[in-house]
Amino acid sequence: EEFPFVLDCATSITQRGKIEFYDRADKEIPPGWVIGEDGKTRTDTHQILKDLKTGKAALAPLGGIGEETAGYKGYGYAAVVEILSAALQNGKYLKMLSGVEDGKPVPINLGHFFIAINISSFIELELFKKISGDILRSLRFSKKAPEAERIYTAGEKEYLAWLERKDKGAPINQNLQQQIIALKEELGLTQYKFPFEK
Template sequence: MAQNIVYESFDKMEALMKDVFIKVGVPEVDAAVCAEILIESDKRGIDSHGVGRFKPIYIDRINDGIQNPVTNFEVVKDGLTTAVVDGHDGMGQVIGKRSMQMALDKAKKYGMGMVVARNSTHYGIAGYYATMATKAGMIGITGTNARPSIAPTFGVENMLGTNPLTVGIPSDEDFPFVLDCATSVSQRGKIEHYDRIGKKMPEGWVIDQQGQSETDPATALEGLTKGSSALAPLGGLGDDTAGYKGYGYATVVEILSAALQQGNFLKALSGLDGSGKKIPYHLGHFFIAIDISAFVELDLFKKTTGDILRELRASKKMPGRDRIYTAGEKEYLAWLDRKGKGVPLNDSLKKTILKLKEEYKLDGYSFNF
């Protein structure tokens, strides 16, 4: 399906999102944080978590009364290297950035820091927080649970969230190693993207109650909400392609996102009560920072990391393939490609942006469409 893609500058789209956040009650400083993290996703080519999710995942939830625009960031328990915080259903990006900064500050003093958060909301791309650590010369690890999506191996009921386990490691290259991916074969944001562009999904992403693949994204999204569809774990279905590994990693993230901070988990994260009424999601996150200089000189570490990545990329290629990538490289290449063009907007996103402009009376904005 033709999408008539147009590009708008990153600065303009970031400013637009900030202004809409302010219109719905997010304080200006926090609105800037939320818009920055969302636009960072588009800069990295992660279209599933940027401008496309701005309205449905944040603005609509604030307007529905299930997410607080003003973030009450409460430190419940504070130790030398650890902390537990409660976000009180505020803005996930604000909670995430402050939590990772706490972990970094603790690691700077004591070598390592870990902060866990409860009662949070969707915090955008996990890679943003891992990259906060790489910029500080540290290793960053983060994860979050999410509304039920993944079926356990040999199951068909969506129980676990897409639960990314994300790691950022600095190197001597122009970009850090950043592994930021769901523990499912795919994730809701990508399915939403396929739905917006009118494209069928590959088989094996989503299954119905009989364990059969679904390829229509609209049907899959409806089924994921109702519980009649489920995502396959990373590795796929059953044992043959080791789907139990993705199931296991998703469970690790679920435990670390709930048990340490005594937050909600599994079906309690559905965002619906027993009568089907929308309620806050009460998500949990964890953030780990490791100060490399507590182990070895930073430049030596970065050189070794870079050597490992370069050797991997230089290894023998599969027939028909001329390139091997390492984690974080494709996002860096996306930035090089997009930095002079901006955010790609399809027809669906254009309509959404024009609707937001009209609804929130943002007359100062003009677009290329």
């Protein structure tokens, strides 16, 4: 494969960074991503970002809200990640990661865990690569939904975006452009001009 299989995902339907992206674009998030204290879905992006810090809002797990859509599976995955990232190293967890203690901002002491597998202990490396490649190609060329353009495997869209952006740069929405320009002016960096400035 010309690009690696890289599955980088949250155990929730979306991650906080995506909500921040919607906030910078001044858009509401889709229903079902976040629930409030009452257990109902919320879409008020700006307030959600504040309420995530205080526990008045929470990201919905993979599978969504409730057992009918298998939300308990995402909830279970999240618990495994929390245990491996916190309990395994005596780190902070759950609401301790809000970035707020006693009403004051504090550094987020986020834990991590890594697993390394010596593939050749199980199978010859080249054979593993061949079988893995066959699986990924089979997935990409399997029957797609009528409205789907094509089927991607994990890491492929990011690789294609990198190919496009490595020379042209990354797109920045207008709200974020204005925030960057305002910060530049606030810092007195008038000698610099961004490509998106007129």
